[in-house]
Amino acid sequence: MAMQQTSNQYVEIGLGNDRFALPIQEIHEIIKMQPIIEIPNTPTSLLGVINLRGNVIPIVNIHSYLGMPKVPDTKMNRIIIVNYEQSMVGIVADQVIQVTSYSQIEPLPYGEQHHDGRHANHVANVQGVLINIISMDQIL
């Protein structure tokens, strides 16, 4: 599956109390928090847009996609710019933990059939702590 090929490096981020990992090749860059311009009349899943060196980048409310409440902003917040289709989108991570690779990556037993499993069909097992591997293509 897509997860297992090429680079096996992941950027591990914290969302709420959970840890998630994004394949490093999907990530364009990680920037500090900056003001997000809301767009009226859009679903709550869209936080707004930012200006990234002259490009208008939409910022996605990843929390709502993953069905978790948004935690208050802290200094640890980062915007992660990921490649999405032909362009880019940003997500706000509560914190960026590390760049790492995992020795043990397992597919979830229920795979994509499970209605919650849509978001993460693999998990990394780090000494009993499960880290969801997510891919923007699957989430958005």
Next chain:
Amino acid sequence: MSIPSHLSEYMSVFMDELDEQIQIMEEQLLKLEAQGGKVTIIQTLFRAAHTLKGSSAAMGFDALKNLTHGMENVFDLIRNRQLVVDSALTSVLFHATDYLKLLRHSLLEGQQDTVDIDPLLVLLEQITQQNSTESKLAYDPAVMAGDLGLSELVVELNRFQRNVAIQAMRNQHEVYSIYCRVRSDAVMKSVRALLVYQALQESSEVIAAFPPVTDIEDESKFLGEFILVVVTKESQQLLEERLSEISQIEVIHIESIHLNNLDQYVNEEDASRNLSSNEQIGKSDTSGTGDQPQVRRSQTVRVDVDRLEQLLNLVGELIIDNTRLHEVTSRMMQKQQREDSDLATLSDIANHFGLIISDLQEGMMKTRMLPIEHLFNRFPRMVRDMAQATSKEIEFVMEGKETELDRKLIEEISDPLIHILRNAADHGIESPEERVHCGKPRAGTLVLKAAHQDNQIMISVTDDGKGIDPIKVKSSAIRKGIITEHEAERMTENELQHLIFRSGLSTAEQVTDLSGRGVGMDIVRAHIEKLNGLIDIHSTVGMGTSITIRLPLTLAIIRALMVELDERMYAIPLMNVVEIVALQPNEIKIAHGREICFIRGNVYPFIRLDQKLRVASGTQVRTQARRTTVIIVSFGDKQVCIAVDRTLGNREIVMKSLGTYVGEVPYISGSTITGDGGIALVLDVHALVNEEGSKIMMTTSEQTLGMKNRAAEVTIFRLAQHHFGISVHDVREIIQVPDIESILHSSPFVQGMFSLRGEYLPLYDLHRFLGLQRHESSKARIIVMDSSRGTVGILIDQVMEVTTLDEETRVEDIQGPRNASSGIVGVYSNKGQLVTWLHLDDMITETMR
């Protein structure tokens, strides 16, 4: 066979020429078909085929050469009145141009001879064989040359040429006499010769040619051999190598001319004749290849569109920086009280910079504009084919071909236009018999028209065919479940006709090759709307149909009025701004449940932008005795007033799309980067104005009229402090508020889902939509109703009563440009309370926008 490298540089020139000549052929063939074998038409056709034959032979494209050769023969016969033009003949010729296009396409893909032209060649051959074999032979220069032996070519330099040669030798240049012979079976010998000529010119100067260049250029006079005298720095060997790369050249013989043998090459007596030939050489430098007079070709450079886009983006960046530069300079000017010469200089530079950038921008924009002709020229042929395929007679008229528009738009509207034209030809225009039967001329008229109309492009397709029958559309739509019978009853003819833009509807009784598969107009509409355009239809049964497309001149860089609302900056395209007015509170009135305003005696719909965009704003501030800043914007012939917090002046903005992820946002057409690096959203004036405008038609015409005839029973309910009513027919049941499960990624007006006897239904909350505050209350209920989106629930604050509303109780409305929004039937008085009668189905549809 791959394209020889030395020819590849001619490739783009060749492709241009091919394009152009095919275009000419098609145009002329259409004329030929319509007007018969007029001399001028035939002459042009012959020339086009001939030119193509020559150049494709020179490029070594045999299939093209053979095909055009065959066509040329046919044209020649027509020219000599040995062949009569009939529809069978023109069909074959049209077919031939199709093959030319196929060949062109395969060449573009880097392949050759992948298209099998043999069947067509046989056809062409038959035509020529049947009529005459002589003329073909008589014309073919290859055959002619084959019969003739070598002529005796002699180099005879005149005195002037001799002096040039001597001068060159003194300057350490070499002078050669180069003899070349083109293979006797080669077609288009003169083109070969000119290739040699051009190859030589790259490194040398040709000082004399024998026979004269005019004769070499003339295919009928040129016999396949020639001598060129050149001055060069290159060695004999190098020249030989260079020339040997040119195909179909049989013999190359190079002699060196030096001071000792120079006199052998000079003919003093014949000086005057040779002098003229020398002049010819000079002139031929500019005329390029080709044995025929060059077809007028404006001096153009072909540029990759991507590269152009890139440049335009860069100009966009420049404009942003320029805006920032100006802001900084003016700030510095304010701070520095003293005269500072550096600052003055900086300001001068900034000003000049601004001027240059605006010129640059204008220039860039113009490079993107093309006359719509580029697109339109494809259509006559298409319409002709459609007419043939359906055995109809169609007179196709095109107007406004010179209208310029963005090249991107030209590409984008091609498919929708083809579709509309096809529909018109296939379904609109009747068969000649049918037309005669209806008392119409046999030939139907199809008019394609383009024009600029207040900052828009208007393209219309009008036919005088049978029109769209609303009854047929209605029954088809009901049968296919697109609308319910109940809905259909309430629709006007025009609304019914508009149903053809819904998906899955086709009234064609049978599917034909051309159209009628039930997909189409909805895609056309989606496409046009994606381009921020509008599509409209007017049709009268028996009289014809007119489809109008309006496209904005969506240009990437525009001037915009910047306004502030809720401490955010928004941009309104300046071309839509009529004026900015400060309104007194008493100039804003409420009529029909909506606000209107009076400006110099005119009534305008009044839109509070904060409510439209559902952002917080200084509304409270405005309700006090303060002036409200209002911007009158227009789109087409409709105008509305938009209330904002304040204006910030106008500036140049670069439109940036919000991207595919964000997609369409109501009332927002894009974004732009502001001078301070922030983002301002660009208002979609078109949507704002259009939303108000289209409603006039709907409410005043049919909907209210329909209501007039029947006093209806209405369920009255309360949302916040306002009373609303909906027809009891629409209400399925009213239930207590159950548990609501919120859903992600939904419309902001969908509260969530609730379960009704095991079925999950969406729950709409209209508070936000109507700009009302919602308070939790035990009296809250859900009205379950059937809508065009299935069964839905509407959250209301309290059910009041069921009563009868009729026109007697209707509150008189002021005849403003707008009197209700979509989904509002009217305002009625009921026991001292104003009740707004809603058409919830429309409103729900509206929330989905």
